[in-house]
Amino acid sequence: MKFSIVSACASAGEKLVEVTWNDQHKSRFHTKWLRFYCRCKKCQPELKGTYLVDIPAFPDVLTVAKVDVEEKGGTINVKINGELIAGHVIQYGAQWLRQHCYCDACLDNLIDKRDVISKNGVSVGDMTLPEVEYQNLLDDPDRNVFDFCEKMVLHGFCLVKNVPCENNKSLEVLRMLGPIRETCYGTRFDVNFSGKKHGNNNEVLLPFHMDQCSYEQPPGVVFLHCLKFDEIIRGGKSRLTDFFLVAETLRKESPEDFETLTEVPGSWDTYNYNTEHPAHQEHQKCHIVTDYFGKVSTST
Template sequence: MRKATPNVTTKVRRSLEASEGRHGVAGQLEPMHTCTSAGDSRVSITWSDGHLSSYGTAWLREHDNSPSALHERSHGSRPAPLCAWDAIPKVDAREYMEDDGALYKTLRKVNRVGVVLLENAGVEEGTVLDLARRVAPVSHHTLYGDMFDVVSQANPRNMAYTNERLRMHMDLVYYESAPGLQLLHCLEFDEGGKGGQTSFLDAFAAADHFREKFPEKFEVLSRVPTTFEKIRAAAPRVDGEGRK
């Protein structure tokens, strides 16, 4: 299993940004004259090349990428409940890589449901990095690198590198800024083997359930800061002659 974590936080440039009382757009065009219709339902702009554009105010509000509007929309966006009987959304990996529309639909599904299955990704090593970088540069590589293998080892330092069943968990939550998106790529699975199933839990539903059952404890957990620490086994000491 290969893992990669892209940084999904990207900057969005506003199409219209205020500057010294005027409005500028990307490129050489500048608005020369603006006016609103009766009832302020539309905004008309005459550009420096003579072109006239007309925008509905509702459309402008919907596509407002100012920091305040983005903040308001992010708080109003809530993932749909993930039910056991719901089918996990599936997207063809080749379309995801080649078609911006497919990429957009994939990210919309991730935002709404929380998980997406990319099919037909192949078994070539490094593919998971290409899939991740299709979204954004890979981040959170300090401890494990851009990509790391999850395989059963003879002398594991972590339970993840055994054939034992892993309980529900989230990776890298001890980071100050935990990753927002993680990709897993199965490269090999022995048909004669057992297990290997991947389970998903709706953490939002779990939090809502906890808040309803234990409101006081939920309030404490949501208000009191806590500290997490990743403790790793020390590397073996080696003397000047290379002996352990």
């Protein structure tokens, strides 16, 4: 829909600009927000991360001096009291301004559009296993790496099929996604039955868990390259669970326990002295983290 401005006026003691749109929606923009997001060439730098406007130099209170709607509702011009640039007029196109409306209704709609977690929480029986072919990633990375990433975002995991049974082939795939983060176990960690005293290097079944929780920010993507060297080998099955679905189920069935896990931190540690990368790590954080809107954002 093409938006246009029907009317605009100052309100709330000249500290807000109230806009009425052609679909009857109403937006309210703070004067400071309008001033410091101004799209004109005097305010918008060519290089991102640089500033042409000295924001701290402005008065604490900015008020509206004049509001005009031009080009048949396609543009809004605002002059303010407290402006530091002589003759400056704040100018916005209607489409950009409407797309950045931050009223409760527009924010709720934006959050709903971006909420891939709640919308894709389905039972295993109803879900087609997300997968991509290793060779397709190599042959057409522009298309298939995007498909790989999309499935990771939508489902939380993706199976890469027919990866060659050779060391470091997993790193080859990971480098398509971005830089590889090294941990105290190095760039790659081999899980095998070696007799070493480590929870992964034996035949004992591990419970559901997350890796590297002792880091302040655990790795966002963990790649498991499962190698089977002989048909006689049995076991090695991997199980996955959707923690976001688990968290939402807990919130519904036991809200007090859910709240406890969002407020009381747990402790994680890694003591790893006898390796190539000695480490002593201790970290505290809550098991479940919610954002400003109450959505589960991260978990450990």
